[in-house]
Amino acid sequence: MILGAALAVSVVSVTSGAYPLSTVDILGLLQGDLDDEIARMVLFDVRLPRLILGFLVGAVLAVSGAILQGLFRNPLADPGLIGVSAGASLAAVAVIVLGGTWLGGWLDLAGVWALPIAAFAGGSGTVFLAWRIARRAGRTSVATLLLAGIAINAIAGAGTGLLTFYSSDEELRSLTFWTMGSLGHAAWDDVAMAGPWLLLSLCAAPFLARPLDAFLLGEHVVGHLGYNADWAKRAAVLIAGLGVGAAVAVSGLIGFVGLVVPHLVRQALGAGHRIVIPASALAGGTLLVGADCLARVVVAPAELPIGLMMALIGGPFFLLLLLRTRIT
Amino acid sequence: MRMNTLVAFFAACLSFSMMAQAGQPRIVSADGSITETVYALGAEESLVGVDTTSNYPPEVRSQPRVGYLRALPFEGVLALRPDVLLTTMEAAPDRTLERLKQAGVEVIQLPVARSPQDTMARIREVGRVLGKGPEAGAMAADIQKRIERIGINTQGKPAQVLFLMAAGNHGVMIAGQDTAASALLDALGAGNAMGDMSGYKPANREALLASRPDAIVVAESRPGQFDIAQWPQLAALDAWKQGRYYVGDSMLLLGFGPRLPQAMEEVAGVLTEARPVASASD
Numbered sequence: 001m002i003l004g005a006a007l008a009v010s011v012v013s014v015t016s017g018a019y020p021l022s023t024v025d026i027l028g029l030l031q032g033d034l035d036d037e038i039a040r041m042v043l044f045d046v047r048l049p050r051l052i053l054g055f056l057v058g059a060v061l062a063v064s065g066a067i068l069q070g071l072f073r074n075p076l077a078d079p080g081l082i083g084v085s086a087g088a089s090l091a092a093v094a095v096i097v098l099g100g101t102w103l104g105g106w107l108d109l110a111g112v113w114a115l116p117i118a119a120f121a122g123g124s125g126t127v128f129l130a131w132r133i134a135r136r137a138g139r140t141s142v143a144t145l146l147l148a149g150i151a152i153n154a155i156a157g158a159g160t161g162l163l164t165f166y167s168s169d170e171e172l173r174s175l176t177f178w179t180m181g182s183l184g185h186a187a188w189d190d191v192a193m194a195g196p197w198l199l200l201s202l203c204a205a206p207f208l209a210r211p212l213d214a215f216l217l218g219e220h221v222v223g224h225l226g227y228n229a230d231w232a233k234r235a236a237v238l239i240a241g242l243g244v245g246a247a248v249a250v251s252g253l254i255g256f257v258g259l260v261v262p263h264l265v266r267q268a269l270g271a272g273h274r275i276v277i278p279a280s281a282l283a284g285g286t287l288l289v290g291a292d293c294l295a296r297v298v299v300a301p302a303e304l305p306i307g308l309m310m311a312l313i314g315g316p317f318f319l320l321l322l323l324r325t326r327i328t
Numbered sequence: 329m330r331m332n333t334l335v336a337f338f339a340a341c342l343s344f345s346m347m348a349q350a351g352q353p354r355i356v357s358a359d360g361s362i363t364e365t366v367y368a369l370g371a372e373e374s375l376v377g378v379d380t381t382s383n384y385p386p387e388v389r390s391q392p393r394v395g396y397l398r399a400l401p402f403e404g405v406l407a408l409r410p411d412v413l414l415t416t417m418e419a420a421p422d423r424t425l426e427r428l429k430q431a432g433v434e435v436i437q438l439p440v441a442r443s444p445q446d447t448m449a450r451i452r453e454v455g456r457v458l459g460k461g462p463e464a465g466a467m468a469a470d471i472q473k474r475i476e477r478i479g480i481n482t483q484g485k486p487a488q489v490l491f492l493m494a495a496g497n498h499g500v501m502i503a504g505q506d507t508a509a510s511a512l513l514d515a516l517g518a519g520n521a522m523g524d525m526s527g528y529k530p531a532n533r534e535a536l537l538a539s540r541p542d543a544i545v546v547a548e549s550r551p552g553q554f555d556i557a558q559w560p561q562l563a564a565l566d567a568w569k570q571g572r573y574y575v576g577d578s579m580l581l582l583g584f585g586p587r588l589p590q591a592m593e594e595v596a597g598v599l600t601e602a603r604p605v606a607s608a609s610d
Contacts, residue, residue: 018403177399301394302401302404
């Protein structure tokens with residue numbers, strides 16, 4: 001059913017947008033009958049990379065949420081909790097605010113990639129830090145990881161705030177847009193750059209299904225069931241950290257998907273991670289692509305930031321669901 | 329529809345000067361004061377879309393809006409099938425601009441105006457793009473004349489002005505160095521009472537009291553947004569008590585567009601009273 005929805009949303013995503021392209025035009029372009037350079041560009045260089053990137057980002061955010069909720073045995077866990085979003089924000093804001101002055105030479109070298117590279121490094125760096133803090137005498141404490149994540153979030157948030165304070169008016173505005181997330185400038189190079197990381201994290205996630213199921217029974221049970229608990233924790237943090245880092249790097253901050261999609265999936269299909277993980281990937285990707293369609297259509301020819309769109313549609317929907325049934 | 333797309337594409341391939349001769353290029357203007365200039369030159373029939381910073385004149389509200397000039401959407405702009413995207417160096421993201429060029433849209437990025445000279449140069453440039461060179465030249469000359477009529481104080485200590493921005497959710501911000509606000513004061517030969525800091529920063533009520541400005545200017549992004557009742561510290565300043573203050577629209581004050589002389593006249597009005605040796609009047 002989710003697969004059907006994913007297909008439907010993909011078709012809608014390719015056919016909708018500010019630039020008018022009819023289904024006939026699109027079929028013509030796909031078959032190579034229609035010779036229209038601009039229409040070709042809109043379809044192949046704008047909508048297609050946007051669809052692919054949106055799907056991958058949504059899938060990774062949702063899967064990371066599912067993994068972390070399993071790892072922490074906490075329904076409130078989301079990818080932001082281990083510091084990845086805060087770290088990525090700090091690095092991105094640093095590039096926006098200090099880019100012109102302090103980091104000048106380095107920035108010229110990296111060009112348009114400076115921002116995504118910094119965000120990725122900041123995101124994965126903070127996750128690594130949280131994980132190092134939580135690791136003592138060869139064992140990783142999940143509770144310490146959670147607390148370290150909270151502390152790092154606060155510190156990175158303060159750093160971001162400080163930079164925001166020192167930013168000029170223009171810088172302030174560009175970073176505001178970054179924190180609302182967007183798939184608006186997705187191009188093939190983004191897919192090429194972030195795609196491998198996103199795919200890697202998506203492909204690795206299912207291997208965590210069994211250990212995570214065991215975690216649900218309690219941390220001490222994991223070993224008894226024959227899994228290496230520490231290995232599972234490390235893998236979970238790595239997969240979520242790298243995946244979300246790459247997602248944030250190309251799309252900015254998009255909340256909600258990681259927190260809510262796993263809940264929806266668990267409610268519909270049960271709590272087994274062998275189902276929750278792939279289903280979350282599909283549902284997360286579908287949801288984000290759907291939200292992106294709306295984001296670019298409702299105020300066309302302008303576009304809403306997708307993070308905003310997500311919370312706008314997702315929030316009330318989730319509340320409604322909470323009112324109908326109680327999620328445990 | 330297919331035919332139209334082709335026609336738009338070929339038209340876009342021509343240089344803008346040729347298009348200007350051929351009649352009406354389809355223009356998207358992404359900058360409030362450039363949009364003002366287009367209207368002031370009477371070329372609004374060329375406009376097919378504007379950005380969210382374009383709010384003057386009021387007729388502009390009927391134009392389709394492509395979003396904010398720092399976050400221009402590629403498809404959104406392209407959907408209006410413009411020949412020219414007329415904007416400033418502030419436009420972003422670069423990647424969108426690059427792609428629009430690839431799609432055959434002439435992207436013209438004018439420098440950000442921060443002085444009367446910049447303003448006049450920009451008006452001439454917009455006139456050239458629109459094929460309204462002579463009109464733009466006349467407008468620039470008129471601006472020059474009006475500004476010359478405003479006395480610029482060159483003798484003695486320049487009046488120190490406290491410049492505030494009443495900007496929506498940020499509350500009230502103080503304008504420091506390197507801002508359009510400071511540039512306006514420079515153009516008038518006045519000083520910025522908060523010249524030690526740069527950019528727009530949240531207002532510190534004590535610092536307001538300590539600043540002891542000769543005059544106060546408040547730029548509002550919405551008319552009536554600034555409420556003096558909320559700012560007793562300001563009301564306590566001599567400049568406010570003696571009426572040497574001006575509260576006005578931020579696009580008028582900070583746009584550096586065709587209304588620059590008006591902005592300068594308004595602010596100069598409260599400055600002359602602040603100066604013992606007024607060199608104003610002609």
